[in-house]
Amino acid sequence: AQSVTQLGSHVSVSEGALVLLRCNYSSSVPPYLFWYVQYPNQGLQLLLKYTSAATLVKGINGFEAEFKKSETSFHLTKPSAHMSDAAEYFCAVSEAGRGSNYKLTFGKGTLLTVNP
Amino acid sequence: DTEVTQTPKHLVMGMTNKKSLKCEQHMGHRAMYWYKQKAKKPPELMFVYSYEKLSINESVPSRFSPECPNSSLLNLHLHALQPEDSALYLCASSQDWGGRAYGYTFGSGTRLTVV
Numbered sequence: 001a002q003s004v005t006q007l008g009s010h011v012s013v014s015e016g017a018l019v020l021l022r023c024n025y026s027s028s029v030p031p032y033l034f035w036y037v038q039y040p041n042q043g044l045q046l047l048l049k050y051t052s053a054a055t056l057v058k059g060i061n062g063f064e065a066e067f068k069k070s071e072t073s074f075h076l077t078k079p080s081a082h083m084s085d086a087a088e089y090f091c092a093v094s095e096a097g098r099g100s101n102y103k104l105t106f107g108k109g110t111l112l113t114v115n116p
Numbered sequence: 117d118t119e120v121t122q123t124p125k126h127l128v129m130g131m132t133n134k135k136s137l138k139c140e141q142h143m144g145h146r147a148m149y150w151y152k153q154k155a156k157k158p159p160e161l162m163f164v165y166s167y168e169k170l171s172i173n174e175s176v177p178s179r180f181s182p183e184c185p186n187s188s189l190l191n192l193h194l195h196a197l198q199p200e201d202s203a204l205y206l207c208a209s210s211q212d213w214g215g216r217a218y219g220y221t222f223g224s225g226t227r228l229t230v231v
Contacts, residue, residue, distance in 0.1 A: 032216045043120075043206055043222035044159070051217060090158055094216045101171045102214025104149075106158035 139207030
């Protein structure tokens with residue numbers, strides 16, 4: 001089974017500082033990886049996805065992630081944090097379910113707080 | 117229309133009640149999903165519908181009964197729930213089967229409280 005591990009359940013940064021949220025995956029085959037963001041009392045929004053087309057993936061709101069096979073990582077970064085980035089961030093992998101179905105499985109999440 | 121709409125947004129029900137959650141999308145997506153999310157936890161998959169047929173049931177108790185009347189609508193029927201079933205119930209849809217190419221589009225959820 002494929003899985004993702006998010007290192008750090010809580011990350012706190014100052015406004016304008018670099019944001020780095022860590023995600024490592026375990027997979028014996030090329031994975032399909034995603035980052036989602038969840039604002040309080042809302043659903044999840046897709047930030048970006050890796051589907052093997054390019055190792056550096058750019059997403060919405062200035063976020064990007066780099067797929068590193070040698071490190072089995074897919075860390076999320078943003079050069080300069082904004083107060084509006086405060087939210088829960090989930091790394092996810094699309095893995096095979098029963099039969100030939102696929103399902104999206106999430107990491108435990110990282111809460112990002114941005115200090116003024 | 118690029119949204120998944122869930123109703124109601126909030127629901128309080130007793131343990132003997134029967135209620136339903138509704139999810140609707142008009143993006144032409146052919147796969148739809150129900151997830152359950154407890155506070156400070158990641159979403160957990162409950163059911164997957166592909167082309168209006170149930171394709172994955174993650175061993176969910178029978179007090180949760182999904183239904184897909186057509187390609188745009190997904191229901192979750194609730195009966196005899198327990199207080200521990202209180203959670204945020206999220207619906208999602210995907211353009212491709214399994215959402216591998218384009219990801220999922222999530223609704224904003226139904227906050228369910230069982231009393």
